[in-house]
Amino acid sequence: MIRLDQPNLANLPELRHIGKPLPRIDAMGKVTGATKYAGDYVMPNMLHAKVLRSKYPSAKILRIDVSKARGFPGIVAVLTADDLPGARVTTDIPGVTDTAKRAGTDAPILAKDRVRFMGEAIAIVAAEELAIAERASDLIEVDYEPYPAVFTPAEAMQPGAPIVTEPDNIVARWRIVKGDADAAMKNADVIVEGTYKTQFIDHAYLEPEAGIAWVDENGVLTIRVSTQVVEHFRSIAAALQLPQNKVHVMGALVGGGFGGKEDITVELFIGLAALKTRRPVKMIYTREESLLAHCKRHPFTITHKTGVTRSGRIVAAQVNMLADSGAYVYLSPYVLLYAASSAVGPYRVNNVTVNACAVATNNTFTSAFRGFGAAQACVAYEQQMDEIARELDMDPRQVRRINYAQAGDTTPNGQAFRGAVWLEECAQRAWDALGEETKANAPHMKIGRGLASYMQSYGRITWFHDTSQAWVGLEMDGSIVIRCGVPDIGGGQMNTLAQITAEVLGVPMERITVYGTDSALTPLAGTTTATRQMYMSGNATYQAALAVRKTLAERASQHLECELDEIDFADNTVFVKNDASQNMPLTQLIAICAAEGLPRANLSLFKAPFTDKLDPDNAQGDIWPDYTFGAQAVKVAVDTETGEVRVLKSAACHDVGRALNPAAVAGQIEGGAAQGLGYALMEDVQIVNGVTLTPSFAEYLIPTASDIPETKTIILESGTGLGPFGAKGIGEPALTPMAPAIANAVADAIGARVTQLPLTPERVLEAIDKIETRFS
Template identity: 45%
Template sequence: MNEQEFIGVSIPRIDALEKVIGKTRYSQDFWMEGMLYGGVLRSPHASARILSIHAEAASYLPGVRAVLTAADIPGRKWYGGPTVLDHPVLADDRVMYSGQAIALVAAESRELLKQALRLIEVEYEILPAVFDPLEAMQPGAPQIGPSGNIAAHEWLNCGDIARGMAEADVVIEQTYHTTWIDHAPLETESGSAWFDEEGRLVLRIGTQTLEYQAQVAAVLALPPEQVRIICPLVGGGFGRKLDITLELYLALLAWETRLPVFMTTSREESILAYSKRHPFIMHYTTGATREGLLTAMQVKIIADAGPFVYRSSLVCLHALMLATGPYFVPNASLDTQAIHTNNIFTSAMRAVGGPQVNFAYESQMDQLALRLEMDPLDFRRRNYLRRGQSLPNGQVIQNAALLDESAHQAWQALEQVPPVTQNPNGSQKIGRGISANFSGYGVPGNQATCTIEMERDGRVLVSLGICDLGGGQRSSVAQIVASVLQIPLSQVTLHTADTATTPFVGATAGSKTLYYSSQVANMAAEALRKRLVSVAATMLEAQEEDLLWHAGSIQVRDHSKRGVTLEAILTEAASRGLKMQEQVTFQTPREKKFESASGTGIDWLDFTFGAHAAEVAVDEETGEVTVLKYSCCHDVGRALHPQSIAGQMQGGVAQGLGFSLMEQVVIANGQIQTPSLREYLIPTSLDVPDITAIMLESGEGLGAFGNRGIGEPPAAASAGAIANAIYAAVGVRITELPITSERVFRALQQQSTLSSPAIRGVSRAPIVQERESGE
């Protein structure tokens, strides 16, 4: 059996059958005897003082087992993201956004729960609010954060921006806007909680982060070991479940009642009350020479954080690092700020910060190429990052950056798809666009731990804390272990995502999970293999380096055919009291993390590079945009499971198309106007064409066997490709997402009146400065 037998092969996933036949028990599919229903009372106001809460009528209702407010929390009353704990578990004296939690109820039925929530009376004093981040930055604006309205601020300068702009023959200056995006996972926030026979709180909940065990314990004033979090297979997260959702509510209700409690959100509550992708206002000024070389880029980004920090500092940092795109820019001035408002709070969503800036920098690239009368792809090729070049933070690209090949293959793939027939009246115009991106994975100084054990019958148990959201990391770990130990895949059993039995590997986020889990699983399997070889060497009276694995046995290389079976090795080990067990920890390199104050350090250890190409049809009579063809190409390092990677790429593109063309959480004065999937539109099968997914394999990723993170990159390149394709079709540049038919129609209507003022979101004439060579 070849050590690589399972690597690069799309074997059936280990959880595929149970999902197909409906046996998988997600967070909503769990019930215990005597379980209560939990629910949350939320504020209808975006900014108000709580004058009083009257919950007596609800608590006296027969069948209502608990009504809790902030005064009932036994421990810490705040929670939050990785840097700041600034979100009240339950609002006490002030509400900061519409949908903020005020009270909790546990009841014996859903009907009683709804009735009890209606009986709770809250008296409010409406306070001034601010909903525009630009207004929130002005003197005299209502102050939301404890230190003002700046939630986070990151900046970076490299080279000489003034000199770079002076050296440019063409300068394009443009402002771009994106909006709030909902994660819309198929499985809404759901979970259960109870106290086990040892008096330990158990949470069974769909999450991306087992490490919130400590925050839950702090709210209950318990030691962390008294809280156990179990994560079943998750029906989608995309960053939503990276934050705490129902964990604290479930914990408090179970703590108060000492009975099991179940909670799930409706789609409406999920949209109204939980985090969104940050809207960005991005002002880009980009310069290039007549020869098509970038000289400078100045970027200013304002993000709407909502009232709490959550992950806004990370969003600012990631956007800062990705703002120049996968291009070499010798002179850059980059500034990102997240601003507090009384809108819904924002946090991480797939490819944090990447989709927004891709829309801006790729629109800039096409506009520069147009002004220079260059082919857009040729212009990009002159400026793509290459191995040995530096990012604005000084980080040198050390591994393969196959941008040229990615762009070539993505563009050529459009030619290979048969043409789509235009509509009979000829009002459709066809255009193609290209977009490139890069996305980081792997954080300095992180670690992951894995335990592995081979039992007497040859079965291997692998324990590690992966929360699998559908990306297939569990299957990849099983493939790696089976390959290293040369055993059938059916002999590998995984224990995952249970703080009581599995060691931590970190949150499932940032395209890093496969990097960490593949490395630590590979190391654990190699350590177990070495232990087995050591016992075999003693049995065969041979040196370890003279032994080789062969068809379930270990043999001596001397052609004597002397060998010993795996079964015999395990029997010998047992007789000697040796356990075939290993626990190993993988540590990422301890590089310095980036700091704006010093302008030094890095954000990610490596990057995944790729390019997307789109062909669209634009109806000039209605502005309707139809995506006809789409291709994406990424260097995945090594495709451990090609089918899973293709699924990640196609799913990422589908989300990217929604971000580009239709998805928009509409908010008016802090109130969400799109509370269901009837109003908040996501792509369906009718909106997504067949997507050509192309995988390049440089073998230079940081993961086991050279794999690179691929969960996020495919979701972050669509907006640029779509916007550029629309311009190629009908000659209008849309600068606000989503690019709806209304926006395209209005732009087309104004196309012939170049002197009229540009409406927000549409630009026909970006600010362009042209200089003579040598000037």
Template identity: 35%
Template sequence: MNNDRQEAGMSRAIVGTSTPQVTAREKVMGRAQYAGDIKLPGMLHAKVLRSPHPHARIVRIDTAAARALPGVKLVATGYDVPARHWGPHRKEQRILACGVVRHVGEEVAAVVAVSEEIARDALDLVRVEYELLPALLTPAAALAAGAPEIHAGTGNIGHEMRIERGDVEAAFAACAAVYEATYDMHSQYPGYLEPMASVAAQDGNGRLTVWASTQSVFLARARLAEALDRPVSTIRVVQATTGGGFGAKIVEENNSLICAFLASRLERPVRLVNNRLEDFQGARASVPMQVWLRMGLSAEGVILAKDVRITAECGAYSGLAGDVMHVTAMRSDNMHRVQNVRSHAVLAYTNNPPRGAFRGFGGQQMQFPLNCHLTVLAGMLGIDPIEVHKRNAIGAGETSVHGWKISSTGMAECLDMTRRAIGWDEKRAAPRGTGTRRRGVGIAAAMHVSGNRTLGNWDGSTILLKMNEDGRVMLQTSECDMGQGANTMLSQICAQELGIPLSHVTVMAPDTDTAPFCLGSLASRVTIISGNAVLRAAREARQKLLALAAEKLGVQAQQLVIADGRIAVPGQPDKSATLAEIARLHIFRHGGEGIHVRATYDAPTVMHDADYYGNVAPAHSFAAQAVEVEVDTCTGQVTVIDSFVADDCGKAINPLAVHGQTHGATVQAIGWALYEHLQYEDGRLMNGNFADYTMPTADAVPMLRTDVVESNDPNGPYGAKGASETAILPGAAAIANAVFDAVGVRIQSLPITPEKVLAGLRALRETEAAHA
């Protein structure tokens, strides 16, 4: 039996079956073509000179020696690029810095040469004279009275928001337990395997093509058009194979802009690939925040009031950091039935590198404080923290305090599953050890959106489905697969609906010239939004096939079924035809044409109003995580020895991919909580490589255990919703809660380092001695 027949025999169970990614073979065999692998005739190579200062005026740039170096074709500075500024919201960046640099690593000049080595040598010949300016390296310094402005007229505030619902003070007065604390959370580098890379080429008609590692080809095209000051239709963006994004490759990287500008100037192909240090300096790491949180519960453990003050740091440019802070300020309110909430959030400009989107998009910056808080408050009331979560968990059919309509939720089921898996009740009841190594357990829960109507009044996706004459299908979409398995999910839905093997579906690479407009991979939207679009397209194609097959076979369409690549009347072998036969017949007849279907799905949501009230997402994912840690009281080292995550993904279209995404998110959360920390000295990054920037490796994490809860969302394809971001949210709090359970030390600033644990133990001993 050949491979196609083997797949065909399983076609009825494609959705819900663990399936290797359709892109996996090319990747593991080394045949996948990433942007850095692209080679074009006459291609040149670019390198970028970056600022060594956090804040300085550019007095003079001497490029003469660099231009004279044999093999150099172009040296460009900020005075050569278009004067138009770009940015997701505030228009404040240039392709290359002009006049002023505002952070270490800002792009000052670019060199193009016949080889990367010559371009790198030419960078050493560019002479830049700087006049140093005062550098504001903390939000406190930037927001202090009289501080110099990084951007004129801003007061160093990139964004500010206030929300208040209910009567917060009256609710606090009615509380049986109130707790307040301040939490400090650092910035995390996205850590993708493939650093940013772009290749650009302009043809004889002046059309510019850019091959890029991106999460959204259309958002990338819009940004290129804005920065280059040219019509979008003169630009084509093609997504190359993308080796991870985690938010940092949405709309904020500068690599593709520089590459595109250089190619347009030279009218020759140009390649620009960041090395790892350049990527550390140029990528948008997550937004660091300080969160002051005050919460109050009734004697029964019901959340009555929540008050939040947030100071976030966007660095030198605001980018998407304001949107991230928006999520931190309000999203977690929607997972519980709280009715009295108040948030005040301020985003500060500093002379640190810009911050931006990161997996979880600001959710973890509130889930860490919130889950730590709820564990403390539960202890004050003598209630199990799992019970506190369950008593307050919002239910399906309810509307949250901010107007979010919850169509499905598996939060209670996630908590119960996690409780059993970790042995929560037994381990909580066991006596705590008194030896050098002590163990404790902690738990946390979280929610995330699946889709988000905030970029504009559209959160949709369009799919073009074409069936070839052999009955195989091509799908055209500009939703991006950045390694999370989007192409596999789309192929599974299409194959399921059309009764064909998975191998008979090909998802084309996103290309703005040929694919329909889509927003791309962000806000965990691809499964629910584009999944619904391909479901509609496949069902329309199915109806076309059934109608023509019914005419050919002389039966009613409702008598026919499609399975294993054939259309047939069950039990009547003579009343059947292959999909290929019907696909050809659809063309070769009077008035015939190929089977081409276009389908669009726009989520049934509404944009929030000026007071941030509105149902912005069609579905919401939930997760819970429990961990067991071991704390060495001599060294302060914290080791995660067990972890279990329950992930409510609605319906697991591909359980293998869901587990993989959950594992990856869990490891990133462990890294943020315990290991990763960007170290700066006077605004200069000191650990911009994987040797010095400590990320968790296989020996630093336990055997990761996960399972799914299928709440079957009514808005999702087959009930599915997002499954790539929620699992990153509870990890840090679960670890912090477990450390407290083990040794009685509450760590409220990340990462949880041995030094902080030892300091906490010392303070605990001093307190105990003072009360002895």
């Protein structure tokens, strides 16, 4: 059972479209199966592509013999690194990591002399049929020589360890210094130390990586792909040695991304094959291939040392973070920065030192995943808060209340919290929603409650010069077209743009069409990542709609003989606010504007705040545009005989600024909590000595409907966000507090802490055994 509560604490005004749970404009196509995803597209004369991948996590390639594969009937092309010499996947990463900029990935498209992780691409086979491509890929002969490898960050940092990527295994370092943690620690009454570990996990989206590429009649390489970033056309052009105007990326609707489609996936493989064959080429990863070869969430080991007074006030925090980057860099420097800047959570701590390091290993590479480092940080700092309370013999909620940040307080980076910081309100409402105590139904069953609060930014790092563009135009019949390059990854991004426009121009949603996700034909809107699209493209659309409204309102005020601020728009009608009898059809106003040559469309560019690069010595500065705050509370039952954990009830409370569409917001919160439940209890990409032991959903477990508990979603609206109408981002924050809330509830139930995710039955029983041994 899912329940929604939406109290209007800030007394926000009632609006016509905003704040209403309006149906999704893409819903009918999705529920009827009419919607096409990337893998559904077919073209005449189309080829099917398959990638041959490394069987070793670290090895030299001595020989690649493709002769048998090329001679196999139905094979059109077999491509290796020799077919595109020197080509590499380079994602530019601006900013400063330690004392020098480091390339975003610099990974080869196809390995030539060495492979660095199991599943690395070696060759591409393009064939008339998929089965032929699969069979021919097995005929490619590769001679390997095993090469020394490292599989843990600690091992990779040892002197003399094998080097995964030159010049060394240190991918990124960040050091954050605020106040004097060493001096403050000496004056603390109590020092609490704890180490917390998170695991590799997979995005496990419904739709695996897929795309189709062809060279059009103008010689432009065109790629229709499941992606979160159509702006990859620049990186694709660089890798394939083409001018940027000769690469055109069209994003299909995406069946789940969660960060896994933020990096390039199939684009270079099918693009290279299409260029070489001059025929359309399609590729869809199998589930096994996706689990093996695409990026994972970074595992972290995080150690907290916290100095507190006996009354519960935190006076100092020292945090060390170590992250596994896998074989290539990708977005590790920024995941690490996100984690480091979130290291002490939503608390007032005046003396902080954070040392964070990401290290290359011969594991599958890691990159973006919903939460982007903040989720791992929250797992650690929220368990540490409960451990502080245990050490002081205090209620964990009281320790949090004493230390919650307030507006005007600053993060470890020195960035001030602005607007509403409703941490205590969110925590109290989430906790209260759990209801009365639940009694165990058997002696071996233990019931526990857990709480986790969080802070998480929305919007990209502020030195990225982030921008988004949107075009809004009125047709002669009063319908509206929006053009915006936003990739819709299932979160209703295009629906949000339509709802904003409907509010501004008074046109029903069914009269609005949104064209998106095209690098050539829609204004570029940036990535659907970093919980940024509502904020960035929402504001761009809002500005464009307001500009159109201004032109119309100025002309309408002349026609209706009233002041400009008295004009309003609703239900395809323009009228005077205080006298609705004075009105005119919107179509009549449009005709007048058209006849007089007045603009009925606007292209708007929205620019996010910009700050200079951080000081690499202490990472001080305004890193993020703004923050979302909230809390998660859960009730669990633990079977002390089997170690099984079951979440009985879940309550989430988030301040989203303004819920533009409460149904969509609730969907994000509930989906994020479900994903966080999997993170806490079961999901684990098991990589042992570089070999993935979880190649399918039979081994890699994700939550099913039977695992989802009774759920209550509480939406608070402070109206203080930077998005349209005061909205804040909620896409990523929805996941962040669930796993630590469950971990705290399990510790409450059994009286012992499991410090490593996931909280498997084996680990729970081990913790129980340790406490029983200690007491005996």
